Amino acid sequence: MSVTNERIFIIGGTGNVGERTVKAIAAKKVPITVLSRDPSKAQSTFSSIDASLLTVVKGGYDDLDTLKQVFPGHTRLFLLINHALGRMVQVKGAIARLAFASGIKQIVDLSSSGFGIPLYDNYLLTQHTLAEQAILDAAADHDDDRYVVLLRPTRFMTNLVTYYRPGLNDFEDTLDPDEKQSWISPNDIAGVAAYVLTDAMANHATSAYELTSQVITPTERAAILSRVLGRSYTYRQISPADYFSTLSQSLANYLPIRCIYDIATMVEHTPHVSRGISIFLGREPETLEAFLTANKHLLP
Numbered sequence: 276m277s278v279t280n281e282r283i284f285i286i287g288g289t290g291n292v293g294e295r296t297v298k299a300i301a302a303k304k305v306p307i308t309v310l311s312r313d314p315s316k317a318q319s320t321f322s323s324i325d326a327s328l329l330t331v332v333k334g335g336y337d338d339l340d341t342l343k344q345v346f347p348g349h350t351r352l353f354l355l356i357n358h359a360l361g362r363m364v365q366v367k368g369a370i371a372r373l374a375f376a377s378g379i380k381q382i383v384d385l386s387s388s389g390f391g392i393p394l395y396d397n398y399l400l401t402q403h404t405l406a407e408q409a410i411l412d413a414a415a416d417h418d419d420d421r422y423v424v425l426l427r428p429t430r431f432m433t434n435l436v437t438y439y440r441p442g443l444n445d446f447e448d449t450l451d452p453d454e455k456q457s458w459i460s461p462n463d464i465a466g467v468a469a470y471v472l473t474d475a476m477a478n479h480a481t482s483a484y485e486l487t488s489q490v491i492t493p494t495e496r497a498a499i500l501s502r503v504l505g506r507s508y509t510y511r512q513i514s515p516a517d518y519f520s521t522l523s524q525s526l527a528n529y530l531p532i533r534c535i536y537d538i539a540t541m542v543e544h545t546p547h548v549s550r551g552i553s554i555f556l557g558r559e560p561e562t563l564e565a566f567l568t569a570n571k572h573l574l575p
């Protein structure tokens with residue numbers, strides 16, 4: 276570790292990936308500042324962290340005046356913007372410009388895999404790609420070294436305990452039963468983020484890491500659910516139109532319709548496990564079975 280004299284700023288640190296990232300960095304005894312709209316919730320989320328390592332700042336993505344005051348003294352920024360905001364490109368660009376102007380040297384951006392899909396064919400993936408470019412443009416405004424590390428996770432395993440929870444004995448999707456699909460554990464994303472944020476910046480320079488923990492088919496997913504929950508699960512392949520209709524009922528208040536269309540119609544190209552995860556984490560990537568076993572209480 277090379278960051279004993281550094282302080283890391285975390286945006287999006289109280290959510291799914293962020294909380295795990297903050298805890299992984301704190302375990303390395305590196306001081307952290309977390310932005311949150313609800314500091315008391317953040318303090319209780321991180322009650323296990325040594326108070327001398329953690330500062331919580333009250334604010335949201337648009338509080339640029341607050342960020343301008345608090346960024347100086349930090350060397351790195353973890354940047355995660357919830358896509359539900361709908362202004363990811365503008366918000367990430369504005370925060371990146373401010374961060375680099377304040378002396379931050381490295382931004383680790385929680386982006387997304389492009390899944391091999393052409394730009395503009397998928398709305399949300401395109402927003403991530405354009406946001407990556409906005410951050411890279413902000414870095415290019417400076418003559419001295421500014422690093423941008425783009426983390427590009429595929430499908431979060433967390434989705435299976437939040438947005439796409441299985442039913443009691445079956446689950447639906449549009450894939451062929453033996454079609455491969457990529458999954459990433461939030462613990463693996465957080466582990467890689469913490470590794471990069473506490474490693475020498477030059478080791479990662481400006482680069483991107485595609486992140487997939489496991490590639491499985493719906494048939495294999497059914498077998499995993501059966502083992503984890505101790506009852507028989509089956510996969511039901513439905514049409515994109517039926518899936519769009521089902522997802523619209525559950526996600527329309529959270530995601531733009533265009534995102535729901537993309538989820539219902541998405542075809543992933545060349546899914547493969549990211550071999551680098553084990554180099555950074557010193558262990559194999561977390562399997563879906565291990566993740567679901569640890570989160571069994573969240574399943575039906």
Ligand SMILES: NC(=O)c1ccc[n+]([C@@H]2O[C@H](COP(=O)([O-])OP(=O)(O)OC[C@H]3O[C@@H](n4cnc5c(N)ncnc54)[C@H](OP(=O)(O)O)[C@@H]3O)[C@@H](O)[C@H]2O)c1
Nearest residue numbers: 287288289290291292311312335336356358387429430431
């Ligand atoms: N789900 C997937 O399969 C998938 C795949 C690839 C990429 N992604 C990307 O991953 C990201 C989501 O990650 P996640 O699941 O960890 O997110 P999350 O759990 O929804 O966390 C959101 C975080 O953002 C903060 N936040 C929300 N609104 C805010 C605002 N207005 N101002 C400041 N902070 C705000 C929350 O902090 P407070 O509430 O404390 O303020 C919280 O820490 C998105 O960019 C998504 O596109 C997701």
